[in-house]
Amino acid sequence: MLKDLLANIDARNELVEWKLRSDETLMDSFGEAEWKRIFSDIEDIHSLYDFFSYDCGQCYVAYNLKTSVPFAFIYAYIEDEKSLKVSLHGGGWISGNTLLNYNAYILHIDAMLEKGIKVRTACQLDNDIAMRFNRSIGFIKYYSSKNYHYLWISKERLHKSKIYKRINRK
Secondary structure, X not given: OHHHHHHOOXXXXXXXXXXXXXXXXXXXHOOHHHHHHHOOOOOOHHHHHHHHHOOOEEEEEEEEOOOOEEEEEEXXXXXXXXXXXXXXXXXXOOOXXXXXXXXXXXXXXXXXXXOOOEEEEEEEOOOHHHHHHHHHOOOEEEEEXXXXXXXXXXXXXXXHOHHHHHHOOO
């Protein structure tokens, strides 16, 4: 049920379109160290290939509609099917696109929240960039372990964030 709900997420605006990953090669988008920061359980690139073949979530790729070039991905890992809870992992690989990255991330999260999906994420304790990025759109920390901060977001918190309001000005 949740996998089907995730497969039917419609996240598109005038700048960005998210599509389910088909044959896009994401492996070359980041180095091995970056992949390990994105997916904590990944030991090497081979285990990443294995992970993407598991049936435990959906992988999306963001496209810049002006250039038709992919620039980011999100993997929505199903944490709890019954309570519609997912954990997001992802990143962007084109530097200098901060506003486009915000636009894309907010667009996708908003689409999931509109479907009633509970959205969470995690970042390593030393990953200040990811922590600032997530907190700026409304994620709040609910737990910290030895190595990670765990965060969640609601539709209300997302819509109250300054960056959401800036991007969605009409």
